[in-house]
Amino acid sequence: MNGNGSPFSANRLAAAGFLFPAIVAVLLMAALPLAMVASKAFYDTQVRDAFPATLEALSGWDQGAPVPDKARSALADDLRTAYEAQTLAGAASKLNERTNGLRSAIMATARHLARDSEADIAATLERSSPLWAARETWATIKAAGRPFSLSNLGRVFAPSPSGREAGPAGGVYGDMLARTLTISFGVTLLTVLIGYPLAYALTFAPPGLKRPLFLLSFIPLWMSLLGRAAAWVILLQKGGVVDMAAQALGLASGPLELLYSRAGVYIAMTHVLLPCFVYPCYSAMANIPRNQVTAALSLGASGWRSFWIVFVPQTLGGVAAGATLVFVLAMGFYLTPALVGGPADQMLSYMVSEITLRIGDTAMASTLAALLIAAMIVGALTIHMTVYALRRLLLLRAWTS
Amino acid sequence: MRQVNAVMALLSAGALFFLLAPIVTILPIALSSGEYISYPLPGLSLRWLKQIALNAGWREALGNSIFIALTSACLATLLGTLAAVGLVQAAPRRARSLRSLLMLPVAIPSVVLGLGLYFLLARAGLLSTYTGLILAHAVISFPLVMVVVGASLATTDLVVIRAAQSLGAGWRMIFLDVLVPMLYPAILAGFILAFLNSFDEVIVTMFIAGPEQNTVPRVLFANLRDRLDPSVVAVTVLMLLLSAGLGLLLQLLARWTQRRPAEP
Incomplete structure (x- = not known):
């Protein structure tokens, strides 16, 4: 490298000016995308985004206690909203990785709720899937609501598929x-x-x-x-x-x-x-x-x-x-x-x-x-x-x- | 040592054959007059070349490709040339780390960059737009320009910058009136590389382009997976010839730069 031009601080300043556009381009269009990939890999907000009210209602609950009624109505609200916004399927698939069958339960419940807006919520849940009666289901939603997880990495090395609905086997x-x-x-x-x-x-x-x-x-x-x-x-x-x-x-x-x-x-x-x-x-x-x-x-x-x-x-x-x-x-x-x-x-x-x-x-x-x-x-x-x-x-x- | 050289010569002849025979073999098939891709050729004709020239899908893709490649190459040439000039001005140690940072777009696998750009452009509302495609292609291509122009700068006596400064020139003038005229063979070579890179890009494009933004490589890729007919061969051959031709031009430019006297 030819160092003739470099000892002057004015040149250093000029160097910064010449490099500026390229650095901005790389940070914005290569480093940021890379960071987005990394964050998506280990930081997944799909469930949190689809069930905000449910997670709020479950925040003080722990698995030893019965599921609060307000969580059920919150779930109904979330299901209706996410179903309409078409963001439910992705979150349901995520939950299905944890509890097999939960995807179809969620989708069926959402369909029932969408069809009849006046329906009694507890009855609809009971009718749609037996899973809603189990406390573990609610605990699953609560756990999956935490965005940071290594669950995807776990799926890569999982030895066997976790059921028909699991998509490509681990x-x-x-x-x-x-x-x-x-x-x-x-x-x-x-x-x-x-x-x-x-x-x-x-x-x-x-x-x-x-x-x-x-x-x-x-x-x-x-x-x-x-x-x-x-x-x-x-x-x-x-x-x-x-x-x-x-x-x-x-x-x-x-x-x-x-x-x-x-x-x-x-x-x-x-x-x-x-x-x-x-x-x-x-x-x-x-x-x-x-x-x-x-x-x-x-x-x-x-x-x-x-x-x-x-x-x-x-x-x-x-x-x-x-x-x-x-x-x-x-x-x-x-x-x-x-x-x-x-x-x-x-x-x-x-x-x-x-x-x-x-x-x-x-x-x-x-x-x-x-x-x-x-x-x-x-x-x-x-x-x-x-x-x-x-x-x-x-x-x-x-x-x- | 004669024995070693003889064995190596034999092996390298084999390697060269492996490298070149496939490319040479494929060229004449584009001129086949038959329905199928096979040797011996039933006869020579321009029918497949004519067919792709008249096909609306290919023409649209060609128009898109040329538009995206030209605009992104202009942008990449600007970014890359500025960056190369900036790097020779920076303190050597800082220049090294900056150079690695700026090489990031070519260092990460295309699929990973494509996925990341898919997230980013979706967030920015630029998915399936020409703006998004052009920016993405420019970012993938500018490191090539930076390397080529940087190599040319390394053999240039930068005392001219100080001479211009002592005569009262500002940086704008130094760049436009001193450096660009001195470096233009390299800048042109960088532009050609950026053009070729964009013209051949299919992976990132696949992630971020919309259905109406077909480019030649994208259509070729889709056709290669679905149906093989001689028009696909004709496009393949044209792409190979275009890149080889521009590559040879690059070689000529490089030799021209070497022969030029050091003074502008």
């Missing part, structure tokens, strides 16, 4: 997290294995070949992401180019089912992410002094030996950077698995958008989004540490042998 989310991690680690490994030789070739290519090689390696990087995913849908379909080529070469006996399969997801994601590994890896390789390997050779090491103990350990910083980048990008992948994978190959990103846009459970979507980011950070640190452990191992072998 176990589904846990599986999806595991699958997202597996696919991302797998794709990272594949890009390292395929990308390392390519970065090597870019580093040691003869001068005339270097520029065209560079251009060819990085053209895909700036090509449309969706276009590349789309290309794989077209190529992988049954009877498509890959299928035909495999059969013509005798690699497959029957038609290959690659589209909507896990193999297809690995192939397409590796293809899309490969340049993201090659670049950082190449940068690390280009910085290694050439004469080190020559020195090792002249001291009698074989070609492969000087490659493994002199060259490779020094490139591992670049490998770590590239692998971490690929992993982080892979964790957030949405388009490629959505297009190339089948229902059993979808990743967390897909679930976040599905349950937001189709089911409308934004609280659960937020929990999954928070989980995705947490898993991304943990995974990236794991990769980083693994690569450095590998480097220590290689260097240790170099010294002891």
Whole structure:
């Protein structure tokens, strides 16, 4: 960085002025949305917003005492209001996670109340569902009215669905997290294995070949992401180019089912992410002094030996950077698995958008989004540490042998 | 070492084939004269290209995409260029942390940002509006401009700023009459990147756009999931060619910047 302009305080002030619009934009349109996702994940006001009067009436009550009558009439008021405002279904689903069957009880009661505005409240409640007679039901509403909760996180790891009405079973989310991690680690490994030789070739290519090689390696990087995913849908379909080529070469006996399969997801994601590994890896390789390997050779090491103990350990910083980048990008992948994978190959990103846009459970979507980011950070640190452990191992072998 | 190099050359040839063959293979299918997507091509024709050119849905989507990409890229270029200039003026340590903050929009997964923007724009009443879409695209794209212009600034001798100051220029003048003319290849490159980024964006758009705001990637995505016909291939190929063409232009701009003498 060129520090010529910086010692003047007037310039510092100007810096603030130049940065101001971008900082405001990021705080408002990236940091604030992120905070909203985080708060939705663990802070859910759906029940509190739908049952304000009921919660007020229950505030002094505890489960040892009979349910006060004013709570019943407050519930009727809340049900009517929320039913009309169409905010009841979401809150009812939330309550159903705690007490199975409460969703249909709430909706049925609200319908009865809406149909007959003069009805006797106690009788209507009794008629609509036996659940209203149980004190536990009222305790559930009271507990769910507290907005801060980890219940969504609990649902992610819950082993079994809590009934027909529970929506996607808890176990589904846990599986999806595991699958997202597996696919991302797998794709990272594949890009390292395929990308390392390519970065090597870019580093040691003869001068005339270097520029065209560079251009060819990085053209895909700036090509449309969706276009590349789309290309794989077209190529992988049954009877498509890959299928035909495999059969013509005798690699497959029957038609290959690659589209909507896990193999297809690995192939397409590796293809899309490969340049993201090659670049950082190449940068690390280009910085290694050439004469080190020559020195090792002249001291009698074989070609492969000087490659493994002199060259490779020094490139591992670049490998770590590239692998971490690929992993982080892979964790957030949405388009490629959505297009190339089948229902059993979808990743967390897909679930976040599905349950937001189709089911409308934004609280659960937020929990999954928070989980995705947490898993991304943990995974990236794991990769980083693994690569450095590998480097220590290689260097240790170099010294002891 | 010759053995190592030979093995590596072989492996890298394989990698390069894997990288390029799919893209090369798909290009001619757009010119197929057949009903189905298959090789060998029954013949060459422009029928699928003609069909998408005449299709009202695609044309509307193209109009939306170009409008959103152009406006958001203008906004992103302004934000990104200002931010890059601001970062070289800031104290180095503060610049580092500010840079990480400003990279936030590209660091978080699109789905998470999309979800958050969905909450925010719903609260602000900007869901399903062009304003919301353009602002969102500008925020996702401006870090790219910032990086490109920042790289160009790093190789520029900033003494010109002090020279201009000593001659009595204010910051407005320094920015418009000194820095912008010096940096314009990079600013143009940033604009192109921002345009491409917006033109290719589908995930955040999906969360915050209304049904009447179809963009090309959104229609393509929906079509890829429902039915595959050669017109989908034709659009895919056009998107790949557009991005590759503009990408090559970026390379030319970069080389032009390198060859330019240091003085403005």
